[in-house]
Amino acid sequence: KQEVTQIPAALSVPEGENLVLNCSFTDSAIYNLQWFRQDPGKGLTSLLLIQSSQREQTSGRLNASLDKSSGRSTLYIAASQPGDSATYLCAVRIYGQNFVFGPGTRLSVLP
Amino acid sequence: DTAVSQTPKYLVTQMGNDKSIKCEQNLGHDTMYWYKQDSKKFLKIMFSYNNKELIINETVPNRFSPKSPDKAHLNLHINSLELGDSAVYFCASSLEGDTKLWETQYFGPGTRLLVL
Secondary structure (H helix, E strand, O other): OOOEEEEOOEEEEEOOOOEEEEEEEOOOOOOEEEEEEEOOOOOEEEEEEEEOOOOEEEEOOEEEEEEOOOOEEEEEEOOOOHHHOEEEEEEEEEOOOEEEEOOOEEEEEEO | OOOEEEEOOEEEEOOOOOEEEEEEEOOOOOEEEEEEEOOOOOEEEEEEEEOOEEEEEOOOOOOEEEEEEEOOEEEEEEOOOOHHHOEEEEEEEEOOOOOOOOOOOEEOOOEEEEEO
16 A cells, blocks of 8 residues: 655745755555645645656756655755745555545745 | 635534535546545545546545536535544546546645534
8 A cells, every 4th residue: 555754744944945855655656746735724736746757847946856766756945935835745646546645744934 | 717616615514414515627627536634634535536437436435425417527425424524625636538647636725624
């Protein structure tokens, strides 16, 4: 059974810092991995999706990497801003089982 | 225009009641999903529908039943509500097809259900 974990559970950084969020999964047989952002009281917004054949994806200040063999993905946020404060969730897609989500990392960027 | 919408946004009800949550997407997607996010913020899939066919049911109690009148709607009916059903329920949609299993999911804003 696929399990997804995320470290750290919470992170507080001053504005301007570069930071890394970690996601680990137990079964490397995945179709893709997706990073989401969830703001308090809101739904999820997709940030980046990495296909199983890809190593990384970039969007603006965000960069996500995928290492299937080790069961790991990282989300790199450059020059963090207070508006980046949210919970970040990673999810892996397995055929026939859809997405399995991690518990999330709660990020606070202090002005 | 809202891509994925849910109604109601908040739902407070008594134990034992039957309630429904509606979901609509205007993205032309062919697959819709229901997720439950519990008090610990864990998000778990409940159902997905592709072209009116249920393709996933993750050991959800049969008190929960999805109903899809058309491709743009997937409603969630809950019978005999229990205290443990209190959670936030999210609807989502994506464009899949036979071989494309990699399309991103678009989420609705969530419905906060409180069972008293």
